Amino acid sequence: MSDIAFRDVTRVFQRDGTDFLTLDHISFDVRDREFVALVGPSGCGKTTCLRMAAGLEFPTSGTVSVGGKPVERPGPDRAVVFQQFALFPWKNVYENIDFGLRSKGMPEAARRERIARQVELMGLQGYESAYPHQLSGGMQQRVAIARSYVLDPDVLLMDEPFGALDAQTRVVMQEELIKLSRVNPRTVLFITHAVDEAVFLADRVAVMTRRPGRIREIVDVAKVREAEHWDRYERTEEVMDQESFVHLRTRIWRMLREQQPQEAALET
Amino acid sequence: MNPKGRPEGESAAKRAARRIVKLSRPSTWAGVATFVVLFAAWYVLTTLTQTIGSGRFPSPGETWEAFEQIALTGYADARLVAHVLHSVKLVLLGFAAATLVGVPLGLAMGASRSVEAFVNPAFLLIRPIPPLAWIPLAIVWLGLGDAAKVLIIWFAAFVPAVINSYSGVRTIEPYLIEAARMLGVPRRLFVREVLIPGALPMIFTGLRLSLQACWTTLVAGELIGAIAGLGHVLYQASLDIFPAMIVVGMAAVAITAAVMTIALGVVERRAMPWRSTR
Ligand SMILES: Nc1ncnc2c1ncn2[C@@H]1O[C@H](COP(=O)(O)OP(=O)(O)OP(=O)(O)O)[C@@H](O)[C@H]1O
């Protein structure tokens, strides 16, 4: 079992001597092998939630537990795809993907095979020896994703992992992620700004309010997906054309719009 | 492509070399032009118009004669090669010792709060003391020989080596350290493959400053008492009121130090292949 449980999580940050309430009594679960997307206005505390599940950040009060145990430190049972990629500039693509496996002490032959599979999956063939700065933003992001997938972790924590990709690559990556999670379902907490993406990928979408971040509503997408048999469609755009899909998307959009009457004008 | 995915050395190196030559071409010519102008001015002022008397600054001809003298027959008890080698030996000894002690100490201070807490106060106290102020103590401890000079050079190079290695660790992006923690990278691997490469650009900045400090201190040390070395040549030439030999000595210091700096640059590029492909 590797579920993620947020229980009454509050986080206060200090800045210039004043307290900022960032997360206000957040409670939600990502069940074992469930895919939950977290959406919400910029700065509402999505990354902070994810970092707590990773063990890189801790609640001011409340608990975050993974697999029933409170998270105390980072570890390779939970892989993170960081918003800033966090590739090691001095390691080439192959070495970046390899680093976690080497840390586990996996034998060289097994590593090579698994890396080759990821490289192919992410369309990085021929770039194994390139350094991160020689790659486009989208390619760097794919390396970062490959570095997490290759570890085959119980829990995947992804912070806007497709944010830097162009529309086409993004769709390919989304379809890959769906395929992967059908073959080998894992517990995924996935942050995104794209409501489409959230509805397309997630079993449930947790919608957050603007600062201080609270969970406004949790939308059960899986229920609709099964009722409407979205999985009979091969392609993303076919699913996105479904009335049920559009309906869910619009509902979530409304919730987000209500959150940010001032920001809507600024951010478009 | 080899399985490790490393770039095939030769072609990559060749490409880089071609680019360096290409990039530096206009600036190379600019540099040459400056030299030509300076040399012409030197020749005109000292030889043609004799505005500057040879008691103050030698002409090119006198300088060449002084060079021939020290290179072929010797001056201040040895030939130029021997003086240069002597100075280089002291610099390398002091520099190597400072690097071997200073860089690990700086890295440890950057990586560990407790090492920082123990070492930093003492370091802050010692740091503002100019290296040359250690000369009297070094002479009392070790006499006028080479050991005292190596000690002073070591000290001069030690401070920048420590400070820059230390801040090199501190400038590593925090998210890289977090990424390593998430990947479960064990301590030794972390030091070798995250901490050191992450700090390397700053470490080399420190080493370049160290090397400069080494030469400054060496010449100062040899001015005070030495039996050989470029500082000794300068000292002897000033006693003999021999401006041409002083200029030769200064030029020798400049060229030797420049060669060592260039060599350090080559090591730097080799050590950080991910930067030279930029
Ligand atoms: N270490 C910190 N110190 C102080 N304030 C912080 C810290 N980390 C986050 N914050 C604040 O907490 C709030 C939430 O940040 P967070 O990064 O979680 O937002 P987010 O929802 O991921 O935003 P975005 O969608 O723009 O990535 C922000 O206002 C931010 O300024």
Ligand SMILES: [Mg+2]
């Ligand atoms: Mg964020």
